[in-house]
Amino acid sequence: MKYWLMKSEPSVFGIDDLAAAPKRTSAWDGVRNYQVRNMLRDDFAIGDLAFFYHSSCEVPGIAGIVEITSRGYPDVTAFDLKHANYDPASKPENPRWYVVDVRLQKKFPRVITLEELRAHEQGKLRDLLILRRGNRLSITPVDAAHWKFIAGMV
DNA sequence: GCCAACGTTGGC
DNA sequence: GCCAACGTTGGC
Numbered sequence: 438m439k440y441w442l443m444k445s446e447p448s449v450f451g452i453d454d455l456a457a458a459p460k461r462t463s464a465w466d467g468v469r470n471y472q473v474r475n476m477l478r479d480d481f482a483i484g485d486l487a488f489f490y491h492s493s494c495e496v497p498g499i500a501g502i503v504e505i506t507s508r509g510y511p512d513v514t515a516f517d518l519k520h521a522n523y524d525p526a527s528k529p530e531n532p533r534w535y536v537v538d539v540r541l542q543k544k545f546p547r548v549i550t551l552e553e554l555r556a557h558e559q560g561k562l563r564d565l566l567i568l569r570r571g572n573r574l575s576i577t578p579v580d581a582a583h584w585k586f587i588a589g590m591v
Numbered sequence: 592g593c594c595a596a597c598g599t600t601g602g603c
Numbered sequence: 604g605c606c607a608a609c610g611t612t613g614g615c
Contacts, residue, residue: 444600444601446601469599470610471610472610492600492601492602493600493601493602494601497601497602551602570607570608571607571608571609572608572609573599573600573601573608573609573610575600
């Protein structure tokens with residue numbers, strides 16, 4: 438079982454959108470970065486857990502925990518001409534982009550802010566990828582020790 | 592394969 | 604809105 442951190446802009450899709458979705462489950466679509474695509478396609482397993490991170494918003498930080506409920510499968514929004522995620526280079530017979538399904542496991546009573554995380558940048562959260570300068574991946578692996586520590590910050 | 596131009600991410 | 608730090612594109 439692996440741990441992850443998945444970023445989303447709440448103005449596009451936030452934790453409350455997931456809470457309101459049928460079965461509190463949704464495909465994590467719209468990833469258009471090859472490194473992240475490879476993780477979704479090859480590295481995610483059913484039962485993995487991920488922090489749901491809100492980015493590009495007033496208070497960036499971790500809003501809750503989701504459970505991975507599928508392996509990677511093709512991102513059908515890339516095939517949809519009218520969808521914002523449309524990519525003509527991705528074909529159903531040779532899909533370029535992938536998703537996994539996520540189910541909301543827990544919305545935190547409060548957001549664990551980026552500022553709080555940064556307070557441990559030189560200590561317990563050293564080498565947490567989200568804190569690394571220049572990191573732009575929307576999905577990053579989280580090691581077990583970091584996961585445990587952050588979950589304890591709630 | 593190089594690299595300039597361009598686009599995107601995301602904190603501030 | 605600004606801008607650093609990327610990733611991608613395309614001419615050569």
